[in-house]
Amino acid sequence: MKLLITGTTGRLGGVLVRHYTSRYDLLTPGRDRLDLSKPESMTTALRDMDFDLLINCAGITSPDVCEREPELAARINAEAPAVMATECQRRGARMIQISTDYVFDGETEDLLDETLITNPVNHYGRTKRDGETTVLRECPEALVARVSWLFGGSNGPSFPDQILNEVRQGKSLQAIGDKWSAPTSVHDIASWLELLWQKMPSVSGPLNLCNSGVATWQTYGQQVVDFAVELGLLAERLEVKGNRLDDFPSFIARRPRHTVMSNARLAELLGHPVRSWKEALREWLQSLCAGA
Template identity: 50%
Template sequence: MMDRPRLLLLGATGRLGRTLAAHYSPRYEVISPGREELDLARPETVAQELEHLDFDLAINAAAVTSPDLCEEDPAFALRVNAESAGIVAKVCANRWLRYIHISTDYVFGGNGCVFLSEEATAVPVNAYGRSKLAGEQAVLKTNADALVARVSWLFGTGGGGVPETALQRAREGQPLGFIEDKWSVPSSTRDIAHWLERLFTDLSSVKGLLHLCNTGVATWRDYAQVSLDLAHQHGMLDRPHLTHGLRLHDFPQFKAARPPFTVMSNSRLSFLLGESPRCWQDALEEHIIDLRSKHGS
């Protein structure tokens, strides 16, 4: 029996990372070091710590993702999201190993109203976006063969997203207000796991920037409403629930600005796959069915 390839997965406890770890474990030996083994907040130690790890390819899904936390401590965000990301990329380049770095739609300023391609200018409006853009630049500067995969509005087995929040609020009788003046693309971590596997197998020569997202567009309110509609349709709620709209300016507690329109185009991904990614509503229905099977109605 051939040995399984060794996959270094950073950020294995995050929303995307948990899905990736579960998806790849049957076919790959997933190596997911904890902070005590690899502390991305201490970039000066990362290269040395990686020397102790034997792996064949790497995905970096680790990041400081809270916009408000990044705004409070931008230096911390830069250490994790940019400096350490570049060091991991360089180590992989020196070993001639495939490296995929996960980034975000928050690198965009969000002031337009057209779908954003990989060539669109990135002008972040907050410290989180700036740290992630700096990470993209560090990765591609130190590793010309690396792939930077941007994702948006994740849902999946990792939990903790808008679908779970909306469902919990409905069941507890809490207000169902969600922001309706911010747009992006809800995306399935399961689909992203499939696409990433293609990108380190038969599409392993793909490099540069790539948008990994489902097809369509939504506001947070749309996202929540479809989640509730599907939950009712599949017996997880005893009656329909209607959301109501809120505006970004209704949240003065936000320390960081939120870019209003960061809808990414997945045209390059569609070309590479030979088919268009499914719409986010279909992917979300699969997730709702998974929730029902795991937690019951």
């Protein structure tokens, strides 16, 4: 099977390559061969590539950059995925579009399932929502995989790396205590995606891919510190103090507050409960100890 994966210099795409490289033929074009900011150039570029499955991990992922550069964000996050979907539909290839919990407004404390109407509060969320809509319009059999608060991999520091670095630099620890989501392991996502396209090729539409459990940035950060102490990555336990989302005037884009997605549909497809973010986080931190 031939896979085309975009965004492989990023957190998720990089891990997908590591997971799949020994078992599949991979095409991993960077922006020099497939530039999502120029959707009009992409049809020709894609037609020259041989693939049966396209996983689109590329995008502008910073809400503040999307707010500052709305047209660029719309091209990369919405128009480019539509071109990919059109080409997948034309050649009968499968498409997986990676999306986000930020398609929701975060106004309800309930778990967010796939049937809920999206209502993004910032331009990042709007462009990702538009990407979902256009992909499913062009390629109705596509899978739209919504993920949240990614950790793991080695392409740039994720939140746990930042916390560990701050402790090592002797900084006091602070993180937002009134914004909730589900931290999710990119390694788990790699396994779920493979299972989905291998064993359940007819699963399509939006699907939440997140670990179980809820966190704020503060409780997430504290858990990182506690596991790191337990595993010998840090010498002493420090407290992560909570601050408020509203205390971040430097944020350009408004952030949704409660975006904990339900993974009930994923659990049903897997045939077992989805493991917690804490278990996945501990395992990943343990792999750092082992130098894996």
